[in-house]
Amino acid sequence: MNKETESMSWTEAHVVNPLSNVATDAYNALFVNTFGSVANKASQAIADRDVVKRADHSVVGKAEGFSKETVTQAAVSGVGLALVYVASGRAASGLIRSAMSITGAEAKVAAVAGAENAAKFSRTLMSDKTGQISGAVAYDGLRDVRNGETRLGNMAGSLTAFGIYEKFNPKLANLNFGAKIAGYGVLGAGGSASAKLVSDGVSGHLSSAQDIGNSMLTGAALNMALPGFQRAAGLGLSKLNDRIGRGNPVERDLQLNGLAGKSETLDDLAGKVASLRVKTGQETTSLRGKEVHLQGSGNAADRAHEFAHEWYLKSRKGEFDKVAQTLRSGDEAKAYMEYRQLRLGGETYAHRMEAQVAKEVGDPRKVELSMERIAATKTPAGVTYDEQWRRDFERFKSSDGKVITEVDFHTVPSIAGVESMRELAMRDPKAMKQVMREEYYPGLKKAFPDKSEYEKLSTYYGYLTDRNGTWDAVALRGSNGKVIGGIQSQVIPVDGKVIKSAVWGEHIWLAPEARSFPNFRGLMTVAADRFRASGSQVAFMEFNDRAKMSLQEMIQDAKGGLSTEAREVIWGRFANKGLNIAHFKDGKIAPYAQPGMDGQAPVNYLTLAMISLREGKNLAGTKLPTEDYLKLLRNAHGTLVDVHTDPTVLAYTKELQDRIARGDKTMTFARLSDTTVGRIVGRQF
Numbered sequence: 001m002n003k004e005t006e007s008m009s010w011t012e013a014h015v016v017n018p019l020s021n022v023a024t025d026a027y028n029a030l031f032v033n034t035f036g037s038v039a040n041k042a043s044q045a046i047a048d049r050d051v052v053k054r055a056d057h058s059v060v061g062k063a064e065g066f067s068k069e070t071v072t073q074a075a076v077s078g079v080g081l082a083l084v085y086v087a088s089g090r091a092a093s094g095l096i097r098s099a100m101s102i103t104g105a106e107a108k109v110a111a112v113a114g115a116e117n118a119a120k121f122s123r124t125l126m127s128d129k130t131g132q133i134s135g136a137v138a139y140d141g142l143r144d145v146r147n148g149e150t151r152l153g154n155m156a157g158s159l160t161a162f163g164i165y166e167k168f169n170p171k172l173a174n175l176n177f178g179a180k181i182a183g184y185g186v187l188g189a190g191g192s193a194s195a196k197l198v199s200d201g202v203s204g205h206l207s208s209a210q211d212i213g214n215s216m217l218t219g220a221a222l223n224m225a226l227p228g229f230q231r232a233a234g235l236g237l238s239k240l241n242d243r244i245g246r247g248n249p250v251e252r253d254l255q256l257n258g259l260a261g262k263s264e265t266l267d268d269l270a271g272k273v274a275s276l277r278v279k280t281g282q283e284t285t286s287l288r289g290k291e292v293h294l295q296g297s298g299n300a301a302d303r304a305h306e307f308a309h310e311w312y313l314k315s316r317k318g319e320f321d322k323v324a325q326t327l328r329s330g331d332e333a334k335a336y337m338e339y340r341q342l343r344l345g346g347e348t349y350a351h352r353m354e355a356q357v358a359k360e361v362g363d364p365r366k367v368e369l370s371m372e373r374i375a376a377t378k379t380p381a382g383v384t385y386d387e388q389w390r391r392d393f394e395r396f397k398s399s400d401g402k403v404i405t406e407v408d409f410h411t412v413p414s415i416a417g418v419e420s421m422r423e424l425a426m427r428d429p430k431a432m433k434q435v436m437r438e439e440y441y442p443g444l445k446k447a448f449p450d451k452s453e454y455e456k457l458s459t460y461y462g463y464l465t466d467r468n469g470t471w472d473a474v475a476l477r478g479s480n481g482k483v484i485g486g487i488q489s490q491v492i493p494v495d496g497k498v499i500k501s502a503v504w505g506e507h508i509w510l511a512p513e514a515r516s517f518p519n520f521r522g523l524m525t526v527a528a529d530r531f532r533a534s535g536s537q538v539a540f541m542e543f544n545d546r547a548k549m550s551l552q553e554m555i556q557d558a559k560g561g562l563s564t565e566a567r568e569v570i571w572g573r574f575a576n577k578g579l580n581i582a583h584f585k586d587g588k589i590a591p592y593a594q595p596g597m598d599g600q601a602p603v604n605y606l607t608l609a610m611i612s613l614r615e616g617k618n619l620a621g622t623k624l625p626t627e628d629y630l631k632l633l634r635n636a637h638g639t640l641v642d643v644h645t646d647p648t649v650l651a652y653t654k655e656l657q658d659r660i661a662r663g664d665k666t667m668t669f670a671r672l673s674d675t676t677v678g679r680i681v682g683r684q685f
Helices: 010-047 068-103 105-113 115-126 128-142 151-172 177-203 209-243 250-256 264-272 300-315 317-328 332-361 371-376 385-398 421-427 429-447 457-465 517-532 551-558 564-571 626-637 647-661 676-684
Strands: 277-282 286-288 291-295 415-420 472-478 483-493 501-510 538-544 580-583 606-612 623-625 666-671
Touching: 010 068, 010 128, 068 105, 068 115, 068 128, 068 209, 105 115, 115 128, 115 264, 115 300, 128 151, 128 209, 151 177, 151 209, 177 209, 209 250, 209 277, 209 551, 250 264, 250 277, 250 300, 264 300, 264 332, 300 317, 300 332, 317 332, 317 385, 332 371, 332 385, 371 385, 415 421, 415 517, 421 429, 421 457, 421 472, 429 457, 429 472, 429 483, 429 501, 457 472, 472 517, 483 517, 483 626, 501 517, 517 538, 538 564, 551 564, 623 626, 626 647, 626 666
Parallel strands: 277 291, 501 538
Antiparallel strands: 286 291, 415 472, 472 483, 483 501, 538 606, 580 606, 580 666, 623 666
């Protein structure tokens, strides 16, 4: 025992410090060896010092042979590594799913190799097994190498070990607890020994018996903990996804609800729609975009019905494209008959799959399978499927064949009227106050759960009754007679080199019960038309930026009925153009924060985006003087606070003036939908 270990307790030497070293390796791998190295290169060039410090290992007690100390250190390290690998695997799964979504990889593969092969490709890449193996390999490629190791060898060893674990661990899941744990231990020891031999072989290093023995002990402990940690992580993520409104990937949803392996048909369908997320506890059963919404928690047959809808639409995309061609040729009657036939085929297929899965899991439900009777059956909205398809065909027409169906059968009030509260205030101030107090403001509060995002009702009264002002709140009244949405905006004079005036779209919202494709489209059309009528060149608005938000803020945001991610998708399609974000030549986006209003705290998680108000023109790729952007912000926020003293305004003013002084006199616009990865990575790292 050396002097350093003499003063340590046995627990510190053989339990605490080995576990601490696992954490140290993880920190160095995931931070120092990645973004830290980039930051240090920059700081060395500027200040001749590192800004990200490498963590050092703690001293561990001496362990020889197959002693208590050897076993303890191996067990502690194995359990710690299991945590690190599970975290790496989950992170890799998320990155893979995000990359698949952003790039539209499945659709691109389908165009070349067909829908079936694209579905298999998607299922393989998006599976938790692929994520776990990829995360483990990536981690071992990033961590510091030890004597005789190489990064390539470490990655090869990790691929070997986790390939074994992910293939054979599930086969042990149905054993009794004792046999299962023992099996995991034996499998872990064998996998780790194989990994050590492969790693050393690739690295050109000869494995010693002691090295292999230690690896087997560590691997046994690792794999005994790994499945439990994976289940715990899956459960934790599922609860988190439910809270922030994202839902869970199909594979994980089936596992968490005990449905995986219960029905061959359901498993097959789930594999074909791996990119979907399943949300439970909703008021309706519907399919929207890349989400399945189920009433309550749903069951196997419910999922089969919805998965079948998605698969049918994906596998028949070419046929729907032909219907769009027929429509463009001018033969609307023929196009509708082709469209109806496809929709009838899709509904019948969904009913067939629902009946098949119900039979396989022992669900006694009766499912209608006659095509004629299905067409005449009424949806939960009280109309027949034939009538529903006719309505959906109108959406299909208006979107030039891009929106095939929303498959959303809950009753949603449509936009029936538009009323300016400013115009009402000029005619009848009491009537304006009554509408704002009893209808508009309560709906606004539900749509925006964060109180710091909007002002007091009395403040809005003042804006609307100011005869010289331009601030307005436009109420959208639904077919149910209630206010179901609103548009708050004002014209901001800028007098810049490019922007002379701009419209500030402060709040554009729909009540949760009124959210549907037609209403979102109608809301954005009304907003864009009103903005254009102002004569301004651009409109600008804030959006909740995931790159700036904490987890708690995203959870709070989802309480408004839409996840932060879903809101961003909607803004990415605003007015058929999508919003644009200004960024500097170094890739950083233009700074923005909302000053505190009416005594509230400032909102720092917002980002500003713009859209051209010229018909058919998009801002993407165009330039904006940085000075114009600064004038826009100060003039807009000057309607809320004193820009000469407000700390939020002073902070972004300094940042922008510093940019201008360094030569960043112009910024470039990019579509919001093209900036997701850049914003998140750029903000965090």
